[in-house]
Amino acid sequence: MRSELLLGFVVAGTILFSILLTVVFSAIAVAVRARNRRRARHLSKREDQWEPAVLEVLDGARTPASVRSLVRERDGLLFVEYVSRFARRVRGKERDLLAELAAPWLPRLAQRLTYRDEATRARAVQTISLLGLGGYAGRLVRALDDRSQLVAMAAARALASRERTEFAPQVLRRLPRFARWRPSFVSAMLTEMGPGAVPDLLAAFADPGQPAEARAIVADALNALHVLEAADIAAELLGPQRNRDLVAAALRLLRDLGRPEHVAAVRTLLTSPDDMVRTAAIAAFGALASPAELELLVPALDDPSHWAALEAARALRSLRNGAELRALAQRRGNHPHATIAAEVLAESA
Amino acid sequence: MQLLLTALDWLNATVLIYFVAFNAFYLLTTLVAHRALLRYARRLKTVDVEDLLGSAAAPPISLLVPGYNEELTCVESVRSLLTLRYHAFEIMFINDGSTDQTLARMVDAFDLEPVQRAPVSNVPSRAVRGVYRSRRHPALWVLDKENGGSKADALNAGLAYCRTPLFCAIDADSLLERDALMRIVRPFLEDRSTIAAGGIIRIINGSTVRAGVVSDVKLPRSLLACFQVLEYLRSFLAGRVGWAELKGTLVISGAFGAFDCATVVAAGGYDSSSVGEDMELVVRLHRYCRERGIRYRIEYIPDPVAWTECPEEVATLARQRRRWQRGLTETLWIHRRMLLRPTYGAVGMLAFPFNFFFEMLAPAIEIAAYLGFLVGILLGRVSPLHALDFFLAAFVLGIVLSVAAIALEEQTFRRYPRRRDLAGLFALAIFEVLGYRQLNAWWRIQGMWAAISGTRGGWGVMKRKGFAAP
Numbered sequence: 001m002r003s004e005l006l007l008g009f010v011v012a013g014t015i016l017f018s019i020l021l022t023v024v025f026s027a028i029a030v031a032v033r034a035r036n037r038r039r040a041r042h043l044s045k046r047e048d049q050w051e052p053a054v055l056e057v058l059d060g061a062r063t064p065a066s067v068r069s070l071v072r073e074r075d076g077l078l079f080v081e082y083v084s085r086f087a088r089r090v091r092g093k094e095r096d097l098l099a100e101l102a103a104p105w106l107p108r109l110a111q112r113l114t115y116r117d118e119a120t121r122a123r124a125v126q127t128i129s130l131l132g133l134g135g136y137a138g139r140l141v142r143a144l145d146d147r148s149q150l151v152a153m154a155a156a157r158a159l160a161s162r163e164r165t166e167f168a169p170q171v172l173r174r175l176p177r178f179a180r181w182r183p184s185f186v187s188a189m190l191t192e193m194g195p196g197a198v199p200d201l202l203a204a205f206a207d208p209g210q211p212a213e214a215r216a217i218v219a220d221a222l223n224a225l226h227v228l229e230a231a232d233i234a235a236e237l238l239g240p241q242r243n244r245d246l247v248a249a250a251l252r253l254l255r256d257l258g259r260p261e262h263v264a265a266v267r268t269l270l271t272s273p274d275d276m277v278r279t280a281a282i283a284a285f286g287a288l289a290s291p292a293e294l295e296l297l298v299p300a301l302d303d304p305s306h307w308a309a310l311e312a313a314r315a316l317r318s319l320r321n322g323a324e325l326r327a328l329a330q331r332r333g334n335h336p337h338a339t340i341a342a343e344v345l346a347e348s349a
Numbered sequence: 350m351q352l353l354l355t356a357l358d359w360l361n362a363t364v365l366i367y368f369v370a371f372n373a374f375y376l377l378t379t380l381v382a383h384r385a386l387l388r389y390a391r392r393l394k395t396v397d398v399e400d401l402l403g404s405a406a407a408p409p410i411s412l413l414v415p416g417y418n419e420e421l422t423c424v425e426s427v428r429s430l431l432t433l434r435y436h437a438f439e440i441m442f443i444n445d446g447s448t449d450q451t452l453a454r455m456v457d458a459f460d461l462e463p464v465q466r467a468p469v470s471n472v473p474s475r476a477v478r479g480v481y482r483s484r485r486h487p488a489l490w491v492l493d494k495e496n497g498g499s500k501a502d503a504l505n506a507g508l509a510y511c512r513t514p515l516f517c518a519i520d521a522d523s524l525l526e527r528d529a530l531m532r533i534v535r536p537f538l539e540d541r542s543t544i545a546a547g548g549i550i551r552i553i554n555g556s557t558v559r560a561g562v563v564s565d566v567k568l569p570r571s572l573l574a575c576f577q578v579l580e581y582l583r584s585f586l587a588g589r590v591g592w593a594e595l596k597g598t599l600v601i602s603g604a605f606g607a608f609d610c611a612t613v614v615a616a617g618g619y620d621s622s623s624v625g626e627d628m629e630l631v632v633r634l635h636r637y638c639r640e641r642g643i644r645y646r647i648e649y650i651p652d653p654v655a656w657t658e659c660p661e662e663v664a665t666l667a668r669q670r671r672r673w674q675r676g677l678t679e680t681l682w683i684h685r686r687m688l689l690r691p692t693y694g695a696v697g698m699l700a701f702p703f704n705f706f707f708e709m710l711a712p713a714i715e716i717a718a719y720l721g722f723l724v725g726i727l728l729g730r731v732s733p734l735h736a737l738d739f740f741l742a743a744f745v746l747g748i749v750l751s752v753a754a755i756a757l758e759e760q761t762f763r764r765y766p767r768r769r770d771l772a773g774l775f776a777l778a779i780f781e782v783l784g785y786r787q788l789n790a791w792w793r794i795q796g797m798w799a800a801i802s803g804t805r806g807g808w809g810v811m812k813r814k815g816f817a818a819p
Contacts (some may be wrong), residue, residue, distance in 0.1 A: 007365070011738040014369065018745035021376075022752050026775060027754040035772060036763065088399065119391040126395060150539075154395065185538045188406035306469040339467035346465040 042050045046075055049216045050082060057097055058086075064100040076105035080127060087130045095130075102131040113139055118148035125151060127159030141167065144174045152177055165196035175214040183217045183245070190221035198227050206233050212243030219249035228257050235262040246275050251280035255287045263288045270296065279308040286315020294319050301328055301337060309337040313344040322348065354730060361725055364718040365739060367389040371707050372746035378591030379445045383760075385594040386586065386651065390761045393652060396535065398528050407534050409437035409513040412609065415503035416521035417496070424458040424657075426521050429561030431486055435530040439488045441510060442521070445503040446496025455491050458500070459483040464492070469512055472618035474505035500603065501619035501626035508618050511610050511704040518627075520604040522654040524553065524563060532653035533607045534817065536646070543646045544609040544634060547601030548653035549585045551764065552578045563656050568770045571661040576657075576785045579777045586651060586761070593649035597700025599635075601647070603627035606654030612637075612645075623683075625676015632684045635696045635765075651762070667792045674712070674796025675804075681705050712793035719787070744782040751778035 053070055054248055056062035071079045080102045087098045112124035125143050128136045143155035156174065159167035169256050171190075178186050190201065205218045215237075222230040234250035235258070251269070266288060269281035284301050289296070300312035301324065316324050326343035395528050400406060412430055416423050423442065430440050444452045455461060461481035468477075475497040483489035494506045504518055507515030515537060519525065529548060536546045592598050601608075603626065611631065616637040623629040631647060638645040660666040681688075682703060688705055690697040722739065725731030755774045758764065765771060 007735065008738065011365075011735070011742045014742040015738070015745050018742065020747045022745065023750045025749065025752040025756040029752070029759040029771070029775075031761045033755070033763075033768075036759075084781075088397070117391060119388070119395050122392075126397070150392070150395065180542075182406075182408065182538045182541045184408055185406040225488050295608040306467065306471075310467065310469065337467070339465065343465040343467045 015077070017193065038240060043078065046078060047082060050079065051061045054083065054086065054098075054101065057101060058090075058094055064097060064103075067101055068104060071105075071215060080105045080109055080131065084127045084130050099131045099134075102142040104137070106132045110136060110139060113143065113195075118146075118150050121146065121148065122154040125154040125158060129155075133158070133164070137167075141170055144177075149177070149180060153181065157189055157192075160193045162192065162194035162196065164201075165193055168193050168197035168200040172200055172218070175204070175217065176211050179211070179213055183213070183220065187217045187220035187224065190218065191224040193221075195225060198222070198225060202227065202229060202233070205230060212246040216243070216245040216249035219246070219253050223249075223256055225260075226257065229258060231257045231262060234258070237263040238265045238269060244277055248276050248280045251277070251284045255280070255284040258284060258288050260288055260290070263290075263293065267293075267296070270300070275305045275308065278303070279305060279311055282308050282311040286311060289315075291319060298324055300327075301341070306337070306340065310340050310344070313337070313340050314347075317344050317348050353521070353693050354728065357721060357725055357728070357730055359477055360717065360721045361731060364714060364721060367714055368718070368739075368743050368746075371711060372743070372750070373709065374703060375750050376746070376753075378595070379587040379750060379757075380591075381594050382587045382591035383753070383757060385590050386757055386761050389590075389651065396532075398531050398760040401531055401535070401538075406538065407436060407531060408515055408537065408761045409439075410435065410515040410517055410530060410534060411507070411511045411513045411610075412438060412440045412517050412519055412530075413443065413504055413507035414440060414519055414521050414611065415443045415500050415507065415509065416447065416451055417500075417503070418447045418449045418451060418626055419521040420447070420450045420454050423451050424454050425561065426524065427455070427459065427489065430519075431489065432527060432561055433525060433530050434527045435534075437513075438530060439490060439513070441490045441492060441507045443492045443494065443503040443507045445494060445500075445506075451643040452491070452493055456481065459489055459491075460485045461489075461491055466510060468509040469777070470509050470614045472505045472509045472614055474502050474509060474618075474621070477506055479512075480510070497621060499621050499626065501623060502621040504626070505618045505621060508610070508614060514610055515607055516610050516613075518603060519655060520657060521548075522658055523550075523604045524558065524561060525605065526654045527657075529605070529653040529655065533605070533650065536648040536650060537607070537609070540646055543648055544612045544638070545606060545631060546608075546648040546650060547589070547598070547606045548655055549651045550581060550602050550604050551585075551654055551656050552581055552659045553656040554659055556656070556756050566764050567767065568765065568773050569659075569661070573663065573666060573785075574659050574661050575773065575777050576781050577666075578756070578783060579751055579774060581659075582758055582774075583751055586757045587750065587754045589649045590651055592700060593647075595699060596695040597703075598647045598649050599632055599696065599700050599704055600628045601631050601649070602655075604657050605653070620683075622677055623676060624672050625680050628676055629680040629683065632680055632696075634694065635686060636687060639693050639696070663788075666782070667788075667795075670789060670792040671796035671799060674709075675800040677704065678709055678797050678800035681709055709797065712790035713797065715787075715790045716794060724799075747782045747786065748778050751781060 011301045032041060049070055053062060053067045057064055083098050083102045087095055098174060101194040106128065109124055109127060112120050115121055125140060129140060133140065140155045140158055144152050146152045146155065152174065156171050156178065158172050201218055201222050205215055205222060219230065219234060220256050221287055230253055234253045237250045239246060251266065254266060263285065265282045266281055272278040272281060272283060282297060286294065294315060295314050297312045301309055303309045303312065313325055322345060328335060329338055329345055386447055427440060427442055442455060461483055463479050463523060464482045466480040475495040477492050477494045479493045481491040481493065492506055492510060494503065497503060508516065515534065517530065517533065533546050533548050536543045552569065552574060554571065554574040555567045556563050557565040568578060589598065606627065612634065616633055619626045620629045634647065687693045687697045689702055689703050722731055722736040726733050726736055752775065755778065765774065
């Protein structure tokens with residue numbers, strides 16, 4: 001009897017608790033919808049008011065100062081957000097005009113750089129870099145050391161730009177912080193710094209004090225910027241004991257920017273036990289070697305790695321007018337890489 | 350007789366505890382998901398998709414689209430994929446020996462020509478008969494292969510030909526939102542140890558599709574499809590976000606998921622014998638990385654959206670659910686050594702037991718509970734009032750989970766803007782527990798039985814209306 005009573009209480013309690021939760025969640029859903037509608041209406045009303053004025057400023061028909069009276073103090077950050085949407089699409093004088101429009105509210109936005117929530121800080125970094133970098137550069141450099149990787153990356157992306165090459169050393173010094181990010185993402189960011197940052201990039205690439213992964217990222221950026229001087233440094237980095245990411249990046253760079261005198265360094269890696277390194281070495285060797293030296297790649301057509309065999313086939317397509325590849329292609333079904341040869345021959349046809 | 354009666358009492362008490370634990374766990378993951386989603390929504394504001402789209406930073410990606418007898422939707426689906434916004438991607442449609450006009454339609458629609466293309470890995474699959482490339486869209490490739498009897502075999506063929514660092518597996522009947530690729534690739538940019546990321550699947554029935562883009566999102570007219578909308582919200586917004594936060598993602602839907610190609614190839618590709626190849630692959634990736642001490646992340650993110658057509662006929666839905674449950678059961682059985690092993694971290698200690706004891710066994714226990722209480726009432730061991738109380742508790746707990754998922758949707762993505770749809774979702778949360786849930790439990794028991802008895806699987810063929818149909 002007692003256990004039945006207890007059971008009854010448990011079940012009744014569960015039902016009541018569940019009903020309470022249902023009411024709470026339903027209330028949240030309804031309230032959030034109502035709040036969002038209210039916000040959307042408010043924003044749409046404000047934007048209807050701001051848009052013609054901002055466009056007139058961009059046309060030169062109105063001064064930025066005259067727009068300020070249209071923005072209520074409590075809508076200041078909304079206005080900055082609105083202006084930043086334009087700022088993402090323009091550069092130069094128009095960007096400067098938009099920055100001037102947003103300037104009165106940027107100190108308020110800058111306060112958000114110290115907020116606890118990392119997303120809020122990162123967003124503030126992004127908006128400030130768009131609309132007010134001049135006055136806040138120091139704050140953004142400090143953000144490179146923010147405890148959050150997200151904020152640090154937002155700051156790095158803001159500072160790594162063609163117009164701000166003076167920040168290149170600061171960004172490059174923090175590269176190890178971004179070891180978690182995808183290397184191609186970080187190297188694309190460095191490439192954005194443009195030719196003005198080449199001396200700093202070369203110095204970082206040659207610096208043995210930098211972690212190998214960071215140097216590999218710099219190598220890819222130098223490659224994308226077509227910095228021919230980087231090839232000599234890359235050739236010096238090749239060696240069996242080196243970090244595989246760094247060696248592969250150096251080989252990619254040599255494939256694209258190397259000279260015949262680098263062939264000897266590349267040749268040593270043609271038999272590397274690491275598939276990634278061997279494939280990159282074959283590609284680089286194929287791009288740099290003389291026709292006579294290319295003979296060395298014929299055994300690579302039997303490489304267990306499809307990728308290595310493919311690179312070898314591409315390098316050999318001109319050797320003896322493709323005779324090697326034709327012979328391999330005819331072994332269709334009897335050789336694992338016969339289709340590779342057929343594909344490369346078809347590419348050249 | 351006395352022994353039987355005591356067993357019945359024990360069964361009813363156990364079932365009660367089981368139900369409370371089951372729902373409490375679900376509620377816990379929902380609350381975890383709530384916190385994670387709100388944080389994620391704030392973080393999304395820092396993501397400038399336009400900026401990422403414009404940069405060369407995003408890695409090239411191959412879309413693997415396996416298809417078997419998809420003549421009705423393949424052309425429109427591929428057309429939609431061609432409009433995706435991403436700087437470097439290729440589409441590989443894999444025709445798994447269709448017996449209808451799938452290949453002919455593709456050849457005609459995209460001006461395909463046979464070409465030479467070599468595989469770049471040794472992932473096993475049935476023989477590829479030919480490779481085609483579109484003259485009009487050089488990024489579109491079609492692999493024509495012998496029927497392998499499963500989606501996994503078709504995906505393996507595509508994987509063997511994949512030359513990009515990432516690949517994205519999607520269903521031929523799915524429509525991706527234009528920026529979905531960029532969004533799903535983001536975790537791979539932010540953490541190089543990411544090996545897989547899943548996006549959200551939403552139901553397209555009832556919504557309008559114009560030029561391959563879903564516009565005017567509405568609840569479907571069919572009640573069966575409406576129930577599935579609610580189920581998907583609960584599963585993707587509450588369940589998967591919660592599990593991802595707990596580092597226990599065990600499923601990335603086969604309809605839309607991105608993977609690191611090299612890791613999947615190293616792990617052996619998809620399991621061709623499994624009907625739950627999507628879950629099996631994710632569980633195997635966990636196991637592969639954990640056993641080798643490889644640092645890895647498997648993410649679920651709720652902003653990249655794939656829209657899919659859900660079944661509106663009971664028989665088709667039943668088949669789908671049997672397949673899902675069968676896939677779940679098979680996968681958990683194959684990898685049973687992960688159960689409660691600390692070596693596998695949160696996956697082994699939390700996600701695996703939850704799926705094993707709750708997701709897999711729940712339908713059987715639910716049906717046993719109905720029968721047990723019925724017998725208990727008939728034998729006078731349980732008062733009808735108590736039985737009613739119990740079911741009321743179970744049902745109301747179920748409603749809570751659905752309403753919580755609706756609240757999550759409202760707080761984050763708000764895809765159903767009409768008031769009528771919001772009200773409809775609330776009503777569905779109540780009516781779903783009266784019949785639909787029990788039907789589902791029955792189909793899942795059948796699926797579990799199919800796994801135990803070893804019935805042969807295959808492609809989950811579904812009757813389609815096509816995207817243009819209202």
